[in-house]
Amino acid sequence: METREFIIDDENAKIRVDKAVASLLDFSRKRVKDILDEGNILVNGSPCKASYILQEGDHLLVNIPEVQSLEVLPENIPLNIVYEDDDVIVINKPKGMVVHPAFGHVSGTLVNALMYHCKDLSGINGVMRPGIVHRIDKDTSGLLVVCKNDKAHLALSEQLSNKTCHREYLAIVHHPFSHEHGTINAPIGRDEKDRQKMAVTANNSKEAITHFTVLENFKDYALVRCRLETGRTHQIRVHMQYIKHPIAGDPKYGHRKTIDTNGQLLHACKLEFIHPTTKEYMSFEAEPDQTFKNILEKFKERRFCMKRADVLSWDEYFMSMAHLSAKRSKDPSTQVGACIVNSQKRVVGLGYNGFPKGCDDNEFPWGRDGEFLDTKYPYVVHAELNAILNSIQDLNGCTIYVSLFPCNECAKAIIQSGIKCVVYESDKYAGTEANIASKKMFRDAGVELVQLTYEITVDVNVKKECAKLITAFIGFWVVYL
Numbered sequence: 001m002e003t004r005e006f007i008i009d010d011e012n013a014k015i016r017v018d019k020a021v022a023s024l025l026d027f028s029r030k031r032v033k034d035i036l037d038e039g040n041i042l043v044n045g046s047p048c049k050a051s052y053i054l055q056e057g058d059h060l061l062v063n064i065p066e067v068q069s070l071e072v073l074p075e076n077i078p079l080n081i082v083y084e085d086d087d088v089i090v091i092n093k094p095k096g097m098v099v100h101p102a103f104g105h106v107s108g109t110l111v112n113a114l115m116y117h118c119k120d121l122s123g124i125n126g127v128m129r130p131g132i133v134h135r136i137d138k139d140t141s142g143l144l145v146v147c148k149n150d151k152a153h154l155a156l157s158e159q160l161s162n163k164t165c166h167r168e169y170l171a172i173v174h175h176p177f178s179h180e181h182g183t184i185n186a187p188i189g190r191d192e193k194d195r196q197k198m199a200v201t202a203n204n205s206k207e208a209i210t211h212f213t214v215l216e217n218f219k220d221y222a223l224v225r226c227r228l229e230t231g232r233t234h235q236i237r238v239h240m241q242y243i244k245h246p247i248a249g250d251p252k253y254g255h256r257k258t259i260d261t262n263g264q265l266l267h268a269c270k271l272e273f274i275h276p277t278t279k280e281y282m283s284f285e286a287e288p289d290q291t292f293k294n295i296l297e298k299f300k301e302r303r304f305c306m307k308r309a310d311v312l313s314w315d316e317y318f319m320s321m322a323h324l325s326a327k328r329s330k331d332p333s334t335q336v337g338a339c340i341v342n343s344q345k346r347v348v349g350l351g352y353n354g355f356p357k358g359c360d361d362n363e364f365p366w367g368r369d370g371e372f373l374d375t376k377y378p379y380v381v382h383a384e385l386n387a388i389l390n391s392i393q394d395l396n397g398c399t400i401y402v403s404l405f406p407c408n409e410c411a412k413a414i415i416q417s418g419i420k421c422v423v424y425e426s427d428k429y430a431g432t433e434a435n436i437a438s439k440k441m442f443r444d445a446g447v448e449l450v451q452l453t454y455e456i457t458v459d460v461n462v463k464k465e466c467a468k469l470i471t472a473f474i475g476f477w478v479v480y481l
Contacts, residue, residue, distance in 0.1 A: 008058040011203075017043060018050040021062055022195055023204045029195045035062065072101050072130075077113035082284050087152040087277050088145055089118070089131075092286045095141040095263060100132055114146060121146070122153035133157055134167075134231060139263025142169070143271040143286050155276030160231060166272035169226045169236055170288055172265040172295060173245040174255055176217035177224075180315050181421075181450050184210045184239040188232040197252060198234045200242045208232045210239045213450070218299040221248060225269075237264060248295075265292055314345060315423060315452060318401040323458040325352045326383070326403055330361050331376070333368060338387035339401040340419070348393045349400075351386030355379055384410035388417050395419050405429065405451075411438035414447065421448040425455060 004025065006012075012020045021041060022032045032041075032050075039047045040063035043054070054060070080092040091110065093099070098109045114121060114131060121131035131146040133156045147153035159165040189205030191197040200208075209229035216223040222245065226236050237253045240246055246254040249261035259265065267288035275282050287293070312320065318339050326337030329352040340349035355361050356379070364379050372378060381389075384406050388395065396418030405427040406414060414422065422442065429435045442449055 002064040004062045004064065006060040006062075008054045008056055008060055010056050013054055013056040013058075015054060016050060017041065017048055017052045017054055017060070019192070020054055020060070023190060025062065025064075026190065035064065038065070040065065071106075072111060072115065073107070074116035075107060075112040076116050077108065079110075079113050079117055081117075082143065082286060083282070087149060087275070088147055088156070089114070090143060090145050090271065090282075090284050092143055093136060093141060093268075095139055095289060095291075098138045099135040099144070110146075118148060120148050122148065122150045134160060134165075136268055137234065137237075137264075137266075140169075140266045140268065141289055141292075142268025143167075143284055144268065145271060145273065147276075152276040156273060159273055163229055164274065166270070167228045167231075167268065168270035169228070170215075170267045170269045170292075171224050171226060171236060171240065172248045172259075172292070173222050173224055173240050174248060174258070175220065175245050176222045177214045177245070179214070180313060181211075181213045181423075181448075182243075183448050184208075184212070184243060186239060186242055188235060188238055198232070198238050200238060206230075206232060208235050208239065210236055211448075216300075219302060221299060223296065223299075236266060259295065261291060261295070265295065267292060315401075316456060318347070318399075319403070319423065319425060319452065319456050320458050321347065321350065322383075322401045322403050323456055324460070325350045325387075327458070327460055328352045329354055329383075330366070331380070332366055334404070336383040336402065336404045338383040338403075340387050340391055340395060341399050341401065342393065342395075343397055348395070348398065349387040349391030351383045351388070351390055353380055353383045354386070356381055382407065382410050385413050388413055388419075391417075399423060403456075405435065406438055408434045408437040408441070411441050415441060415445045419447065421450065423450045423452065425452050427451060 006024060008020070012024070018029065018032050018036060021027065021035070022029055035041055036050055041048060042061045043052060044059050080094065081089060082092050083090040093110060100111045101107070101109050111130060111132065118131070123130060131148065131153070133145055133147055133153060136142060136144055145156060147156055156165065186200040186208060187202060187205035188198050188208040189201045189203060191199040192201065192203065207230055211227040211229065213225045214222055215225055228235060234253070237247055237250055241253040247264045247266055248254065248259045250258070250264035254264065268286075269288065270283070270285050272281070272283045274280070318341050322337040322339040324337065325339065326335040329335040329337070331353055334353070336353045338351045339347060342348050355364050359379060364376070365374055366376050368375055384400060384402055387400065398419050399421040400414060400419050401423045403425045405424045406422065427435070439449070
């Protein structure tokens with residue numbers, strides 16, 4: 001029998017003892033009731049009732065009876081193995097499969113299948129979860145990595161802890177979005193009203209961060225791509241419900257009226273990590289199942305019947321304006337443009353790289369080589385700074401679109417201006433000291449960074465004869481009006 005002791009602080013004072021124990025030990029209310037009924041919860045040396053209200057300074061002692069062990073047996077269950085070597089296995093788990101055995105699910109799990117497939121699995125998580133580094137929910141499909149030995153397990157666990165293991169999910173959610181990307185930074189803990197659920201809460205919770213990008217909007221739904229920065233239980237499901245876009249088909253956190261899919265439309269589509277032995281960067285992707293694809297196709301068919309689909313997205317639109325601004329740059333080597341947008345999707349600033357006002361670009365140098373004063377570098381104003389200086393309103397909370405990732409000097413100006421999101425295209429100077437400094441400042445200042453997964457080109461064709469006629473027409477009215 002395991003014994004746990006606590007001295008009640010102000011955070012856990014003035015609440016019922018059964019709620020406090022459930023929270024402190026992450027137990028279900030049912031399990032806490034059973035422990036209470038057996039007289040295994042003592043306050044200040046005496047058994048207590050569930051209704052006892054804890055006081056600051058109380059000595060809480062919980063005797064935890066041994067949980068009846070389950071025998072985990074190998075089962076010949078087919079596995080969709082994406083990759084395998086002596087250290088790790090990457091599995092594309094189907095929807096409906098439980099990852100590890102538990103009471104109520106003693107067979108048919110991924111662990112049962114792995115034990116049949118593999119002779120050895122890491123034992124760090126015990127006999128119930130051999131090899132399991134991270135898990136995905138029963139009705140969530142997609143990629144997860146399993147370790148065959150303890151060394152690999154420890155290495156992958158450390159990557160998860162350090163947030164260097166990259167995980168992305170596709171989800172179909174209720175309601176279209178008015179914006180294209182965002183970050184949900186909201187702590188997650190046990191739901192105080194329902195211990196079987198998680199919730200965004202300030203009480204006994206842990207940091208939870210989810211980044212998302214809207215891939216497509218439909219009439220009543222949207223397709224989003226989510227990137228986990230943390231790995232809390234039901235994180236994406238809870239976070240999407242929190243922002244009023246619950247995942248379609250989710251029986252626990254979704255709408256009562258939703259798509260009947262026997263579970264949430266959530267798929268772990270991408271997994272990246274450093275191999276624990278070879279140190280090679282590993283990247284894997286997996287498409288969602290046919291049910292997920294069929295639903296998307298139906299949404300697209302309905303959308304095409306309603307309106308024109310081949311329109312520029314907001315990101316494409318504003319990045320195109322940045323590229324159009326870059327056409328004004330006279331720099332012979334690199335032309336950069338920037339476009340600042342407020343929360344109402346209004347352009348409030350444009351800029352390109354060039355010399356300050358009054359500095360003749362025929363007299364100042366454009367070269368990159370030679371003595372410092374004989375190059376462009378001491379004189380050129382970068383596109384981002386020009387856009388900030390040219391802005392027509394307060395920039396707090398705005399987004400800046402820029403064709404090239406900002407240097408460290410522009411990063412300072414962006415942060416000081418109050419801009420909260422940088423959408424960029426090229427990151428060709430990644431790894432340089434200036435680039436590293438920029439990203440460090442952005443991260444610490446809470447500025448979101450979004451790199452577009454595609455490149456935009458803008459072609460401008462001016463018909464000179466038409467331009468002459470328009471000029472002449474305008475001149476006529478200026479003279480005679």
